[in-house]
Amino acid sequence: MAQAARKPSKQSAKPDTRERLLEVAEAAVLAKGFSATSIEELIAAVGITKGGFFYHFKDKNELARALMLRYLDHDRRVLDDIFTRGDAADADPLEGFLTGLTLFAETLAKLKDAHPGCLAASFTYQDQLFDREVRALNAEGILAWRRRFRARFDLIAAIHPPRESVDFDADYRDALADMAATLVEGGLILGRALGDATILPGQILLYRDFVKAIFR
Amino acid sequence: MAQAARKPSKQSAKPDTRERLLEVAEAAVLAKGFSATSIEELIAAVGITKGGFFYHFKDKNELARALMLRYLDHDRRVLDDIFTRGDAADADPLEGFLTGLTLFAETLAKLKDAHPGCLAASFTYQDQLFDREVRALNAEGILAWRRRFRARFDLIAAIHPPRESVDFDADYRDALADMAATLVEGGLILGRALGDATILPGQILLYRDFVKAIFR
DNA sequence: TGTACATCAGTGAACGCGCGTTCACTGATGTAC
């Protein structure tokens, strides 16, 4: 009981004004950028007044921070889920990873919104608007991807020796790990600019090919 | 004489107010986004008044259009230059291309500005701010990358058969071509977010590895 | 060589609108006794 204090104890049906503000804000930020996203439009969408907004966020910068935190949490959970499922399909770390990448590509291909985006990319291209804390959160989110994939490649390499033509040192491993986030960020941009939702999944499958070519 | 009418005929030393506005605007847009970039700050940096700005651009949207055109032109010239030099080093289309990729990575590594960016990415993540024409220019710029690399892969594949494990059909060729722009866009984001200028060149070299693994 | 006119590249003042932020207040719900 006591530890449930974070969320209102009653399991109310009303979908939490603050969360709805964040939801609407994220979509707006991805479409027009942070500074073109006005508080006015958010409260209009959610149906409260300005005072209500400033009850939830002390200023606009705190909205940015909250968006970033929400994004990081969501991101982590989605990746955990996908690669857990991949590993469940095969005990070998390489095969499980390859299956995870396939699942990832399929998930991305099924996204209802044809032109999604990544808050990290949006914030990075507007970083002058944010304080040190928000930028640090953003960097941390990307480092989380690096660590996740790097750990997996270490695991794989311990069992499956990479083909001799590559020097599989620390730098190479980090670059290969970073390639995942790189392709996601880049793929989202190409997909949106061209209005083609197949580009991002296609790039993930190329990544899968590349990893396969290195390890087996 | 007559055909020189586009540029002021005198080769003046003063660096062209309009061009300076675009230069300053591009840097500001890459740092904070388009709508947070004020006309006020641009004229302050260049040393003219607001009326002067509106002499060069009828409204802010025309500034966006001019930025996009300038970016496309610059982009094309840089790529032309690099891959022309790559081909000059080796007559074989694969070897020339691989050399071009190395040159490209080296060029990117040497950029004085450690946190550059790509206007296409910035505009894509704010596309709701722009009219159909600007968005079309942006898409066209990305398609130019696809066509450029796709043509090269067709050329290479005619001489060097890709390894049997890949089905080198039209979709695969396009995806492999798109991977270049994808890695550049993604690499710029990671590089900026982490403040690490080595990431982008590293990704280009991985791309080079991948292409090499496919064709030889 | 001089004069008339046109164009270029701006100046400088004014405008109204929308934005982020503040603040005093309020009705509904929860908790203590």
Place this chain on the structure above:
DNA sequence: TGTACATCAGTGAACGCGCGTTCACTGATGTAC
């Protein structure tokens, strides 16, 4: 079971500032004759 008080989740009005845009005007340079 009833009353007093505190907290939650807002309302509603007001604010000042900066932004994009307009417009009448101007001095320097170029061109025609």
